[in-house]
Amino acid sequence: MNIKPLLPLICCLTIICSLFGCNLIKTKNNILEISAGISLIDVMPEIESDYLKQKQNVTLSYNFAGAGTLAKQIEEGGAADIFISAGSKEMDNLQDKNLITENTRTNILRNKIALIATKDSSAIFEIKDLVSNKVNKIALSDPEKAPDGRYSRESLIHFGILDRIKNKVIFGKDPREVINLVANKKADAGLAYVTDAIQSEKVRVVSVVPENSHSPIVYCVAVLQRSKNVALAKDFVKFLTSDRAKAIFVNYGFTIFSVE
Known part of the structure; x- marks a missing residue:
């Protein structure tokens, strides 16, 4: 079979696949599911906007609710890559059940x-x-x-x-x-x-x-054990402690966590 007449079409399809097909796969793999305390619902869009300036092929998907409700969902097998809790107790419970990835838990904020x-x-x-x-x-x-x-x-x-x-x-x-x-x-x-x-x-x-x-109000974040994108989740957690993210949080009334 003479494939020479088909070579232009094959080249064209290869280019299309490289431009779009692989990008679709990459985007699909770069979805982060974030379960976050509902008190973060106003600040996270600005955090997301700043983060996506660096990571344009990433999609952030949120589940906002009370930390106790979210922790229960995670315990029951709910899908999420990252948990941002407004309470240490809820994170402690997940950690005790080995539901968070080791060495990813980080204290980030305080509130009143x-x-x-x-x-x-x-x-x-x-x-x-x-x-x-x-x-x-x-x-x-x-x-x-x-x-x-x-x-x-x-x-x-x-x-x-x-x-x-x-x-x-x-x-x-x-x-x-x-x-x-x-x-x-x-x-x-x-x-x-x-x-x-x-x-x-x-x-x-x-x-x-x-x-x-009352007890200290400490917001903490961790990558969850069931995360399907651990590397990217760790990168986002790291961004939450960056100077840029800190400035955004402060603008919304939060205090940056520091060891007292």
Whole structure:
């Protein structure tokens, strides 16, 4: 068979394959599945934009929820390459079950808890005012689903008011739902991360809860054991500790983790 007449077509197909086919395979392999605490939902698009300036063939896919919810999904076999948790406890549990890749866990950020109220509220000036008869409903995150609920509960115990307000408490699944409950006046006040509270124009930050009233709020990240793209996941984790990423996080109200 004389294939000379087909040579131009073969060359053309080879070029097309090299330009598009291989690129499709590369893109498919460069998808990172990231399970991240919902308090990162505002900052991650800017982090992603900056990262993709360096890694143009990478696709980042997110699953945002409370860290407790995400950890449970991972334990049950949920697909993810990276876990960014707003609580050390959730990461500890995964590490104890050998579900994170060794030597990839990194502490990256800190946050604070804010006491929030409706915009028109004039009855709340500090956390102890939550016991007032003028405060009927208080929104908190469910401690089993989101770490900020755990920190909030610790602060209420610290100030000796948890038992006095427990009948007023309504739970949201995460800090965003807490803020929505207050913004929509389904609760008079609430406790949520400062970084979430400052993103809302519908609630008022009354005060920042003293950090010595609760466990340290530490955001940590790790590559998961089931990751299908460990090398790329490690590269993204490294980027999260870069000077550029740190500047973005600070712009959204986070504090960079440092050993005290």
